[in-house]
Amino acid sequence: MREAPYPTVLKPYGRALVDLAREREDVVCLSGDLTRQCEVDLFQEVFPERFVHAGMAEANMMSMAGALAREGLQPWVHTFGVFATRRPYDQIVNAIAYPNLPVRIVGFMPGVSTPGGPSHQAIEDVALMRALPNMTVVDVADAVEIRQAVPLLADLPGPVYLRLKRGEIPVVFEDDHAFRVGGGQRLLTGGEVALLTGGMMLPATLRAAAVLRAHGVDAGVANLPTVKPLDRDTVLGAALGTRGVVTVENHSVIGGLGSAVAEVLAEAGAGVPLRRIGLRDTFAEGSKSGPYLFEKYGLSVREIVRTGWELAGRSGPAPEVRAPEPESGEYAPV
Amino acid sequence: MTALDTTAATGPGTATHAPAGVAGTGTTPPATAPDPAVALARRIRLRAVQMVAPHGFGYLGQALSSAEQMAVLHTDFFRRGTDRFVCSPGHYVIAAYAVAREAGDLTDEQLGAYGQNGAELEAIGTETSPAVDLTCGSLAQGLSGAAGFALADRLRGREGSRRTFVLVSDGEVQEGQTWEAALFAGHHGLGDVVVLLDANDSQVDGPVSSITTIEPLVDKWAAFGWYAEEADGHDTAALRAALARAVADERPGVVIARTSTVHGLDCLPEDADGHFIKLPAELAARALAELEDGDA
Numbered sequence: 326m327r328e329a330p331y332p333t334v335l336k337p338y339g340r341a342l343v344d345l346a347r348e349r350e351d352v353v354c355l356s357g358d359l360t361r362q363c364e365v366d367l368f369q370e371v372f373p374e375r376f377v378h379a380g381m382a383e384a385n386m387m388s389m390a391g392a393l394a395r396e397g398l399q400p401w402v403h404t405f406g407v408f409a410t411r412r413p414y415d416q417i418v419n420a421i422a423y424p425n426l427p428v429r430i431v432g433f434m435p436g437v438s439t440p441g442g443p444s445h446q447a448i449e450d451v452a453l454m455r456a457l458p459n460m461t462v463v464d465v466a467d468a469v470e471i472r473q474a475v476p477l478l479a480d481l482p483g484p485v486y487l488r489l490k491r492g493e494i495p496v497v498f499e500d501d502h503a504f505r506v507g508g509g510q511r512l513l514t515g516g517e518v519a520l521l522t523g524g525m526m527l528p529a530t531l532r533a534a535a536v537l538r539a540h541g542v543d544a545g546v547a548n549l550p551t552v553k554p555l556d557r558d559t560v561l562g563a564a565l566g567t568r569g570v571v572t573v574e575n576h577s578v579i580g581g582l583g584s585a586v587a588e589v590l591a592e593a594g595a596g597v598p599l600r601r602i603g604l605r606d607t608f609a610e611g612s613k614s615g616p617y618l619f620e621k622y623g624l625s626v627r628e629i630v631r632t633g634w635e636l637a638g639r640s641g642p643a644p645e646v647r648a649p650e651p652e653s654g655e656y657a658p659v
Numbered sequence: 660m661t662a663l664d665t666t667a668a669t670g671p672g673t674a675t676h677a678p679a680g681v682a683g684t685g686t687t688p689p690a691t692a693p694d695p696a697v698a699l700a701r702r703i704r705l706r707a708v709q710m711v712a713p714h715g716f717g718y719l720g721q722a723l724s725s726a727e728q729m730a731v732l733h734t735d736f737f738r739r740g741t742d743r744f745v746c747s748p749g750h751y752v753i754a755a756y757a758v759a760r761e762a763g764d765l766t767d768e769q770l771g772a773y774g775q776n777g778a779e780l781e782a783i784g785t786e787t788s789p790a791v792d793l794t795c796g797s798l799a800q801g802l803s804g805a806a807g808f809a810l811a812d813r814l815r816g817r818e819g820s821r822r823t824f825v826l827v828s829d830g831e832v833q834e835g836q837t838w839e840a841a842l843f844a845g846h847h848g849l850g851d852v853v854v855l856l857d858a859n860d861s862q863v864d865g866p867v868s869s870i871t872t873i874e875p876l877v878d879k880w881a882a883f884g885w886y887a888e889e890a891d892g893h894d895t896a897a898l899r900a901a902l903a904r905a906v907a908d909e910r911p912g913v914v915i916a917r918t919s920t921v922h923g924l925d926c927l928p929e930d931a932d933g934h935f936i937k938l939p940a941e942l943a944a945r946a947l948a949e950l951e952d953g954d955a
Contacts, residue, residue, distance in 0.1 A: 353814060375814065385803040385839035392793065392807025398814065416836070419795045420804065424786050 326498055326512060329532060333493040337468035338431070339364030341475035342401060343371050349479060353393060355379045357386050357404035362491060363433050365403050387413040390428045391420030399427050399479065406432030406447030406488060410454060417484075422457040425483045430454075434491045435464070436575030436604070437618035438525060443608040447488075452580020454486035455553045461506065462553040464488040464524035464574075464582075467497035470550055473504035481506065490525050497527060507551050509559035513538075515545025518633045519563040519597075521586055522573040523549040526602075526624065530573045533629035533646075540644045542637045555585045561593055569598040569636030573629055575619075578603040600632045620648075696895040698953070699730035699761060704923050705950035706757035710773035710780075711936070712943035717774065717782060720920030720933035721751040724859035724892065725826060728916050729754045731898045732824060732855065733762075736906060743792040743808055745825040747801020750934075751857070752784035752794050754826075759790035792823075799834030801825055802854065806840050809849040818851060822906065825854045827913075830862040832873050838883070844911040845884025853905050854913040857892065861920045861933035880913045892916025893923070925949060 346352040346368065354368045358381045369376040379386035383404060390400040402409070409432035410417070421428045432450055439445050454462045461481060465471050471494065478485045509523075513534055522530040530546055537544040547563040549556060564570045570590065572583035583601030590597055604622055612618045619625055627646040634643035707722030737744065739762075746755050756773065759765045765780075774782035781787075784794030793804045805825040812818050831837055844852050858876065860866045867873060880887035886908035890901040898916060905912030920933025926945040927936065938946065 377810065377814075380843070382839035382843065384800075384836040385806070385843055388800045388803030388836070388840070389807035389810060389843070392804040393811050393814075395793070396808060396811035396815075398811055415797050416800060416803075419797050419800055 327496065329528060331495040331497050331528060333495050334468045335493060336364040336367060337471045337494050338489055339367035341472050343367050345475050345479055346372050346375065349399065351397060351399045353377065353398050353400050355386055355390055355400055355402045357381060357383055357408060359404050363403035363431065383408050383413040384416045387416035388420040391424065391426055394426035394428050401429045401431060403431045405434045405445060406450040407445055410447065410450040414453060418457060421484045422459050425459040427482060427484065429478060429485045429487060431487045431489060433489050435488050435525060437609045437622060437624065438490060438575065438615045440612040440614055440618065443610065446609055448577045448604050449580060450488065451552055451576050455580065455585065459483045460553065461485045463551050465550045466524055466527035466548060468494045469496060469498040469500065469502050470504045477504065477506050488524060495528060504550060507554045507556060509547055509549040509556035511545060511547045511559060511563050513546040515543045516566060517543040517568050517637045519567045519570045520544055520546045520573060520629065520633060521549055521560065521563060521570060523552065523582055525575045526573040529626045530629060533626045533633065536630050536644050536646055537633050542633060542639065544633050549582060552582050552585055555589060557589050560586055560589045561595060564590060564595055564597045567597060568638060569600065571629060571632050571636065572601045574603040575624060576603050578605055598636060600636060602628055602632060694895050696727065696730040696734045699734055700726040700895065701923065701950060701953045702761050703729055703754055703757040706760050706770060707753050708943065708946045708950060710753055710756065710770050711938050714774055715939055716935060716937045718750045718753050719936040719938060720861060722754040722757060723922050723924055724918040724920045725751055725754045725857045726923060727893050727895050727898055728855045728857060729758050731895050731902060733758055735899055736902060737824060741821045743821065743823040745801045745805045745823060746784060746791045746794040747825055748798050748828045748831060749784035749794045749796035751826055751828065752788050752791060755790040756780055765789065799831040799836045802827060802837055802840035805852050806844045806849055809851045812851060822851050822853055825852065827854050827856045829856060829858040829860065829867050829873060833871050841880065841883040841885065849911050850909045852911040856913055856915045857918055858915050859918045859920050859933060863934050876915045884910060886910045886912040887915065889915040889917060892918035
């Protein structure tokens, strides 16, 4: 694992999909009028004969994708996470999830990573997709995971929802990182509090862990890029014996990673206190920039530190966290 | 002797076995010969009554309104093993089951269990429903599926080798997805897609025309880049001619079939609820007698 600040790259997903399509002739690419934003302008350039403009018609796009998959093709469907899940939910249920077809739904711009207002913020996409039988849900953290995940997801027999950050993508892991569908990793072992996260919140969680550890709290971090099926062993391995678990997600605290972890802990009788960091049953309004929203709604290093500090039973104020000042080309945790 | 009773085990619409006309051409039979589609339509109604009767109610009106469309499709156009059939409204799957029974693909026992606990044949079509390539109980998704099938053929260089026939209901055009799919198929010129639109003016809350005006349907589809015409949906000759033109046109085609949910079963009361017809035992017996009489 690298140390912050992390370098960033552009379009790792777009390149990974092109690489996949070179290997697999069955891969076709559908775009819902967000081609460049979803990095598949790269695919369109290289494989125009396998690229389909579905236009602004998500219901039709999902139903068509199901039919393409029935015919033995492997559609990768692209739009923002909000439009990939809210608008065509019934179509995903009936055309993709119920028939258990290998359609890959790729939803960009998760949670409050956009200042585009509630209409553009996918804050319950993981909850919606996680509730569907047959659906695998993946929320990757960095460019290395993206590059590794794409060919592995292509091999799954059923449908996948892949949640991706838009724009500059950090490189958190070294090349020897091994993404595995359904697998998590304990990145830092810690006996007092366990910080469980995935996707965009991994850099912030790692930074919070470093702050806590610097102030004497033995905080561990587990990375859980597959929200469904959740890696039960990694969750319990990280949680059991600690004074508390903190889940950190760029999503509503209802139905996402925090809920999935709660289910595992409760069903195992773990008896470990849980705090969920995420959007607390609210829509996110009023911003010019994504980082402002992360701060405003408590998806911050400061909030993770404060929560871990309290769970660990420390008295007194939590350690102060200096707001990051990212330089161009570097990725600062939010 | 019905039209399909004269065919080999491969069933309706097989190019080498179709009793009249050659599948894929829409050739009109000689004026003097009985139209096999008329007989098949009656048998579809009979099979539907047999399926619904044990329940005392069910999706009989869908079979009554679509019987001639299904019959003409299968006697004259549908190439088994080649073409696809999409039954967009899952409630109409009863008509597909009926055709499959006539083709020998289903048994009386299977039909007898229609809609019962543990049955293969659910009353609203599912993923495991036989006799269809695609169906969905959540309405207006079939046309998008058909566009996806045709798109798959195009992506693999097989366009023109097979047709995708889609049964669509008039109520479904109230859903926006119908028009998303119509736009896509029109823009991309998916000429292998041919729609039979059963305009029976029936939806759950009453006549479609009393709920939301969907007319003029021909003009709407034409405006979306489709070949579109309407026909008397209970006149097999008119349907055959219209469907032949829709198939032949290079654009995606739609035949708007003007129909009634109580057609072809005289014993039904005129005010029967076409979406979900009540068929108590006494009425069911009369219905079976009326339809079986045609076999005499």
